[in-house]
Amino acid sequence: MAAFGLLLIVLISLTRQQSFFGQWFLSQGLALELILPIVGLGFASGLVSLRIFVTALVLLILGILCGFAAYDRVVLLLYVVWNAPSDLSVTGPISYLAAGLPLLCRERLRAWLLPAAAFVGGTMLAIAIFWNDPSEGDPLFTWSPLVAAFWTIIAVSLTVRAFRHDWLVIFGRILGSWTVAIGVLYGGASIALVLRPILSSSAVSQEPVRGAKFSSSVESGNMVDGKTGRNPPWRTLGRRPTPGKFDVPQP
Amino acid sequence: MLDISMSSEDAASRRGQTVGRCCLKLSALAALAILLGPEGAYAHIIQGTQGGFGSGFAHPLTGADHFLAMFAVGLWSAQMGGRLVWSLPVTFPMIMVIGGFLGMTGLPLPGVEIGIALSILALGGAIVFAWRPAEWMALILIAYFGLCHGYAHGAELPLATDPADYATGFVLATGMIHLFGIGVGTALGKPMQGRLSRALGAVIASGGIYFLVPALFAA
Numbered sequence: 001m002a003a004f005g006l007l008l009i010v011l012i013s014l015t016r017q018q019s020f021f022g023q024w025f026l027s028q029g030l031a032l033e034l035i036l037p038i039v040g041l042g043f044a045s046g047l048v049s050l051r052i053f054v055t056a057l058v059l060l061i062l063g064i065l066c067g068f069a070a071y072d073r074v075v076l077l078l079y080v081v082w083n084a085p086s087d088l089s090v091t092g093p094i095s096y097l098a099a100g101l102p103l104l105c106r107e108r109l110r111a112w113l114l115p116a117a118a119f120v121g122g123t124m125l126a127i128a129i130f131w132n133d134p135s136e137g138d139p140l141f142t143w144s145p146l147v148a149a150f151w152t153i154i155a156v157s158l159t160v161r162a163f164r165h166d167w168l169v170i171f172g173r174i175l176g177s178w179t180v181a182i183g184v185l186y187g188g189a190s191i192a193l194v195l196r197p198i199l200s201s202s203a204v205s206q207e208p209v210r211g212a213k214f215s216s217s218v219e220s221g222n223m224v225d226g227k228t229g230r231n232p233p234w235r236t237l238g239r240r241p242t243p244g245k246f247d248v249p250q251p
Numbered sequence: 252m253l254d255i256s257m258s259s260e261d262a263a264s265r266r267g268q269t270v271g272r273c274c275l276k277l278s279a280l281a282a283l284a285i286l287l288g289p290e291g292a293y294a295h296i297i298q299g300t301q302g303g304f305g306s307g308f309a310h311p312l313t314g315a316d317h318f319l320a321m322f323a324v325g326l327w328s329a330q331m332g333g334r335l336v337w338s339l340p341v342t343f344p345m346i347m348v349i350g351g352f353l354g355m356t357g358l359p360l361p362g363v364e365i366g367i368a369l370s371i372l373a374l375g376g377a378i379v380f381a382w383r384p385a386e387w388m389a390l391i392l393i394a395y396f397g398l399c400h401g402y403a404h405g406a407e408l409p410l411a412t413d414p415a416d417y418a419t420g421f422v423l424a425t426g427m428i429h430l431f432g433i434g435v436g437t438a439l440g441k442p443m444q445g446r447l448s449r450a451l452g453a454v455i456a457s458g459g460i461y462f463l464v465p466a467l468f469a470a
Contacts (some may be wrong), residue, residue: 011268032304032415032416032419033415038438083335086318092415104341140317170336170337173339173341174337174341174426174429174430176341177340177342177344177345178344178422178423178426180345180348181344181345181347181348181418181422182343182418182419182422184348184349184351185348185351185352185405185418185421185422186353186415186418188348188351188352188355188405189355189415191352191355192352192355192356192357194278208433248261
């Protein structure tokens with residue numbers, strides 16, 4: 001199973017120069033923000049009973065469906081709360097935390113936490129895939145990262161299950177701490193970009209506009225994220241997202 | 252399964268050695284995987300003062316002060332054995348990210364450079380004297396040092412071109428240095444009654460003095 005997956009990746013990488021899909025899949029479909037949390041969930045799935053593993057897989061699928069169905073509402077909520085500066089910086093940290101926490105927990109708590117984490121991870125995965133789809137609905141771009149994610153979670157889980165040992169449980173905890181740390185650093189960087197100007201003395205000295213809910217650029221309707229050149233989602237609801245910085249340029 | 256503290260000292264020591272050997276292998280495998288990994292891992296690297304995954308990964312490896320401290324954490328945890336083999340390397344990155352967040356927001360934390368230098372000296376000294384404090388004390392010590400190191404790294408993180416890949420590379424490199432330290436500590440734990448490990452601790456402590464003196468003068 002692992003060999004088949006690796007062979008597929010090698011084939012795609014060999015043909016990537018000719019194929020736009022190949023370029024996109026290697027840079028976006030296998031982006032660290034998508035794959036590493038799935039590896040974490042797979043590792044945690046390998047440390048629980050088969051029944052919990054199946055439950056987690058079912059909830060992962062439900063989470064993915066939920067993510068696709070409620071995309072607009074979830075993204076709007078995340079944007080308003082988080083004020084994310086880039087595409088995956090919304091879904092990435094949440095996915096990392098969802099993958100890391102079950103790994104860090106004790107066995108009994110892990111069995112309860114993993115299905116919930118799989119649901120959250122699935123929702124974030126669906127949003128990230130939907131967000132980074134440059135084809136506006138080509139099933140190949142939607143299904144390929146999903147298949148890669150399922151292959152990863154099942155392959156990692158079965159591998160851990162096959163070599164299950166005390167030291168592997170310990171390594172799982174270490175891996176969990178790394179995953180949580182990446183999530184907090186990644187999310188923290190997004191929040192810090194917002195907080196830093198507020199906390200710095202120069203920003204404090206600026207007097208806010210009386211009664212203004214948002215910054216003047218937002219109030220005037222000209223708000224375009226300076227880094228990504230993307231409109232805020234409440235202006236693009238109902239439409240497919242504008243390509244961001246993670247998108248591969250058209251050949 | 253995880254109740255290592257409950258088992259006998261011998262069993263804990265044996266288990267620690269197994270973990271150490273595996274850590275050494277895992278860190279080597281992880282390094283190999285990253286070197287041979289898919290292009291996607293390097294997809295967001297942009298040349299500049301701060302980049303993506305490569306820049307974050309290189310940061311702890313190229314800074315001698317950070318490298319020595321992370322390595323010492325692994326070495327010390329392997330020397331103490333038992334539950335601390337994994338609880339110290341798990342605690343360090345968790346607290347480090349809190350320091351990282353403080354650094355990213357720009358909140359002041361005085362004496363960071365001194366704290367970093369002191370961490371190398373203290374951890375090296377702990378290895379030299381084979382100090383085995385109570386678990387809570389070791390964790391508090393590691394937490395303080397993690398806070399200082401995290402703050403220094405965090406102050407640079409928002410400037411990174413891609414914080415996601417930078418954070419991933421940075422945490423993976425830190426963790427691998429821990430694993431490497433655990434592996435070396437386990438390998439050097441038995442021969443010559445652990446004197447080699449303690450000698451390495453002396454080298455680390457002298458590195459701590461090297462970093463502490465200029466930090467004190469600068470303060």
